[in-house]
Amino acid sequence: MGLFDIFGGKKNEALAEQEREQALAAQKEQALEEVKAAHEGLEWPVIGRLNPVNIKGAEDSVMKETVSEDRKDAVGEMIYEEEISPDSLKFLSSQELLFLLTALEKFHKHSPLPGFEANHRKVYNVVLDRIRDAEYLYVLYDLATGYPFIDHGFGCIYFEKELAEEAAALFAKQYRKLAVKECLVEDKQNHNKVGFFDFLYYIGIENLIIDNGAYRARFKRNEIVAAPGDWGGDKKMMPSNPALNFAMMDCLAERKWPVNYEKRDEVIKAKEMRMFTLMRNGRFILPMKHEGPAEVMEDGRIKIGKDSKIEFLILKTPDGKQFLPVYTDGFEFAKVNKGKEWNAGVFRFQDLIRFVGDRDGVTFNPDGHRIIMNKQQLMVIEAAAQQADALKAKKS
Incomplete structure (x- = not known):
């Protein structure tokens, strides 16, 4: 083979490679044009309604736009990229990032986008990181x-105070009295202090919306942080009733919402039944003293000896009624101002009925939810549950 043949061969290979690259680029450009053509006429997303609630005179209340048309054009073009660069996301504002996430979802639903799954996950992960x-x-x-507001099962958090305040003003048109609270996500100086997302675990808020009312995204609490261990001890021995705490919050909010709507009574009753069912199956903390033998069982409950004397903390109302304070978890129990002579016992719902005695009833989380149940209500819940259990056993 001659010298010219060698150089000629290399030149031909280079030309062939260049032609392949050009053909590939042309192919990609054509594919991109086809994707864009499939979305022709589809407008960029706009901020939608706060929620599905219809209040006369406030049906069309929405937040003002947070992303300009120029920025929509610039940011929106990223949806057509096969692989969005992480560096390009660093400089987007939070609302621009959520707009991009919304645009990806809207346009992909209309017609498939290249690399949608990977790009959507990438943008979503940046939102979670922020x-x-x-x-x-x-x-x-x-x-x-007195707890975080629940909108159709979701807690509402915001990156910016101004957006939160604007959302609160919109909710006010739905007769919701809300306040914006600045919450420290994690106290880096005191690692023993319960963090914000740990607090949400205890009160049962697992579903969240970031920037509800503007460009927004739904996410799970456990995508931010795992469920905490209760009190740092044996988790089985420490009561934790997040589902019940959530049900109590949800029920209270519905009861106190000053509106009338179709089937309101049925909705409240359903929420009460969910709350009662969770109460009946829960374990609770009661402030107590005892003299004599008492055995702490594997699940944390206390088995009182036959000859032991037991005394419970009593709350008295101005009209002379007496209630046993009952706490759903250590977080609520820590709120009570009790003397050092008081210990804590863990008991079942059925024990509460027995301990009430001639008192008027119990108060669940008196410094929090303050759900008051008289003795008759407790007995009705237990009787109904036993009847349901018997019917279920009979069918099986």
Whole structure:
């Protein structure tokens, strides 16, 4: 083979490679044009309604736009990229990031986008990272319950105070009395202090929306942080009733919402039944003293000896009624101002009925939810549950 043949061969290979690259680029460009053609006429997303609630005169209340048309055009083009660069996401504002996530979903639903799954996950993960790394988040609190507001099963948190306040103003048109609370996500100076997302675990809020009312995204609490261990001890021995706490919050909020709507009574009754069912199956903390032998069982409950004397903390109302304070978890129990002479016992719902005695009833989380149940209500719940259990056993 001659010298010219060698150089000629290399030149031909280079030309062939260049032609392949050009053909591939042309193919990609044509594919991109086809994808864009499939979305022709489809507008960029706009901010939608806050929620499905219809209040006369406020049906069309929406937040003002948070992303300009120019920025929509610039950010929106990223949906057509086969692989969105992480570096390109760093400089987007939180609302631009959520707009991009919304645009990906809207356009892909209309016609498939290239690399949608990977790109959507990439953008979503950046949203989660920003939530996780935030020093403070702004949370809507329900003044009727004193706990975070629940909108159709979701807690509402915000990156910016201004957005949270605008959302609270929109909710006010739905007769919701809300306040914006600045919440420290994690106290880096005191690692023993319960973090914000740990707190949400205890009160049962697992579903969340970031920036509800603007461009938004739904996510799970456990995508930010895992469920905490109760009190740092044996988890089996420490009561934790997040589902019940959530049900109590949800029921209280519905009861105190000053509106009338079709089937309101049925909705409240259903929420009460969910709450009662969870109560009946729960384990609770009661402040107590005892003299004589008592055995702590594997599940944390206390078995009182036959000759032991037991005394419970009593709450007295101005009208002379007496209630046993009952706590759903250590977080609520820590709120009580009790003397050092009081210990804590773990008991079942059935034990509460027995311990009430001639008192008027119990108060669940008196410094929190403050759900008051008289003795008759407790007995009705237990009787109904036993009847349901018997019917279920009979059918099986």
